[in-house]
Amino acid sequence: MARRPLVVIGSGLAGLTCAWASDPQGCILLTAGVLTDGAASMWAQGGIAAALSPDDSTALHAEDTWRAGAFAGDRAVIDRITGVAPEVVRLLVELEVPFDRAPDGSIDLALEGGHSRSRVAHAGDHSGAAVTTAMARAVRAAPHVEVREHHTVTRLLADASGAVCGVEVRRRDGSLEVIETDRVVLATGGMGGLWAHTTNPTTALGQGVALAARVGARTDDLHLVQFHPTALDVAADPMPLLTEALRGAGAKLVSDGARFVDELQPRDVVAAAVWEQLTEGRTVRLDARGINRVATRFPAVAELTAASGLDLTRDLLPVRPALHYSMGGVTVDDTGRSSVPGLWAVGEVSRTGLHGANRLASNSLLEAVVTGRAAAADAITWTGVWRGSVRPADPATVRTRTCTAAPAASRPLPLAQVRETLDSACGVLRDGPTLQAAVDCLEPHVGDDAAYVAWLIARSALAHPLSVGAHRRTDNVLPEGVSA
Template sequence: MSRLVHDGPLIIGGGLAGLSAALSAAPRPVLVISPAPLLEAASSAWAQGGVAAALSADDAPSLHLKDTEAAGAGLVDHGAAKALTADGRATVEWLASLGAPFDRDASGDFAVSLEAAHSRARVARVGGDGAGRAILSALVASARAADHVTVWEGARLRTLIQDATGRVVGAAIEKDDDLIEVIAPAVVLATGGAGGLFGRTTTPVALKGEGLGLAWAAGAEILDPEFVQFHPTAIDVGLDPMPLATEALRGDGARLIDAGGRYLLGPEPDADLKARDIVARAVHAAVAEERGAFLDARAAIGEHFPQAFPAVFAACMAVGLDPRLSPIPVAPAAHYHMGGIVADPDGRTTLPGLFAVGECAATGVHGANRLASNSLLEAAAFGRRTGHAAAAETSRQRGIVRSGPMIDDLPPEALAELRAAMSADCGVVRDAAGLTRLVALIDRLEAAHGAPPALVAARLIAEAALARRESRGGHYRSDHPATAPSPTHTRLRRDLAVVQAAA
């Protein structure tokens, strides 16, 4: 193994969070590791809704904060969420300054849309449903032009490196069939979520929680891994991953119906704009009962569909479905992981030298249920803060350097079995029998294939879901449907069993 000593942050991940951190670390030299070419296999590039921020005269960060805390079902960290929502407008303006082409109103200000569980229209969009890719494209161009940023595309994190004190001092990176030990004063994990662990997902299937698994193996604290958000309107046409039908469609009046044309959540105009967990369970029930679930945009969007929501329109037309003429078949799918590596708004984890940002991190801003379009805001806002903080780190390596477990892939048949079981037994509706069956499967796969970080991440999610005997936010237990009177967090460390502590 060769060694490279890098005098600046080593950032693992080239999505919105990772590139926001990279750009904000200037003038320190930054090395960004991306397993795929930039813009590919990043969840942020697939995001359709936009960036939530208080941008209108009738809105305020305090209102955004209130909505965020209400959605999070008692587990939102007030200080972190206040920092996030206070930075909303500045973050959108920063993204726009880099070239993100946000939709504008007649006066030139940011055009905003309404999404579920928001009390105000506050989602800044791009071309209706193209926000993620357009925003990330602007950051990719800025990163490629930045003198202080070097990007290794087609390179992959294999393990973290720690010194004798436990400080993270670098990572082993596989590049061009070589293994390179990169020593750096700060390592930033921006590795994305864990949607690829589920057979029904809207995220890139390559995102399997491996950063989460490696951080846990290194001794970092993990927060609330059981909380997975299932998007209620993934387009159900047999594709993997499932195309997404953005929530903004319902914000513009599209309705959820069954095969008989009956409303799934009631006839009230705002019935389909409840929190995502409520809507997802209604869609799940309709599918499970074989009534079917469909998103009907014929009246609300109609002939404007190609211009208003070009990404969704293209996804439908690619499978021979014209949403101007027919309702869109939908089903819930794993969409976002609220849990993750414990990190503060500056990305600092419980391990010195290790930072985490974006979906792999758990800063507390999402609690038990993420408010729509807060994820892109968090990635950019906290990505900027993390870049500043990581750039301030200096080399402090002490003693013997040791490497953790190498990332190995599960064989394809084992991964397929795991993904099917995660969706079946750790999906929208969970119970002890299914979760126990899932943990037994993970035990069997581990006995056969060892403990690759993806399997570690699946175990963290499944065992925490089994331990949480209540229903809260994105975690619903049919055998424990009530919400406990006092909210508690799940905190996990390698040297501890599942521990629940007061929120």
């Protein structure tokens, strides 16, 4: 009997890499818009981290990742992923990614916060578009990938044993189709669009987490989200990003004219320092005027600021923290296997253990390529016995569409309200009573995917009373039975 097709969902860097690497068996690649539409991968400015310079090593890259993640990452995963980073960059060079070069012809490496060495390979300040476009070109040329654009996955189907048996898809004309399959790779990206202040595409609503959790997949660390300290504070949704590489090149943060933080500390530290200034009523600005040839080196940023009437070479740029990246997600093992047979997750939708409680800058494009390749290799050879190492989900978090919490569940909460709720309860600083109120507000609406994922996030934040990395509890209560 012919094997049912492998289905990959999402055409950011993780999904594209997975589809490309599914050679020779191949896959169907489903994506919501046209290829790369709605992908945060296209928006990455900084680049991809890899220990490539003579004064660097993969061990140092691993150490920086571990430290930036507040020592909460999985050390074996960190060592494995940072260990292959140089090879990943070489692969991207083979795919003709036009990385910037130093005068001696080697790849030019930028310095970013939390890195003890200059190690970010970049293509100007539009690195994500350069890398993702190259991978999309390879996918378009690959005879083993059947691309289906304008195919939004609305539901995963599971059989009586709980294993994946199909996906429900909404096509461009609104019609629904079921594709039968026993193997699905989720590559649906992050969930930053669930916050009112975000740098993510507003379509990044964590739908992959909803799809997976509704069929019983385990999720972890959903409360561990990263706030980028320097989103341009103008009336735009999503907020334009002022890349960390600007600070690496010498840009300074000033509050009412004075510096207040070491700009190259990990993001959680800088974001908290900026937030403190703002809550004390001061205005925080990024001063990039001292950077040599700043507009030439950062043309994408220059364009973004100009669109808001600001000149990068002359103006101080108002900034505030904004939701940027999700460290948690669908829990997976080294091959991308989730707790549900037949379901893999790769890229930002997954929780691999690489990032701990705070992602080191420019480690996520790396993770997208590494996890995409690993899941493809596993999925094309998998023969039916699911030996994953991920523990089952907490049943209290699993809400199927037919088993909703309350009658009001069929009435979706307006997205704007979901976003305001997470913004105020799950921002840079959190406390128990506000989180409890958010959980109570969202609970009756978990039949709706956006509210469901927001509920899972708030619930996870409430369940973690201790501050760690990007999760900062102002009440910082110790768990019962633990003394200080």
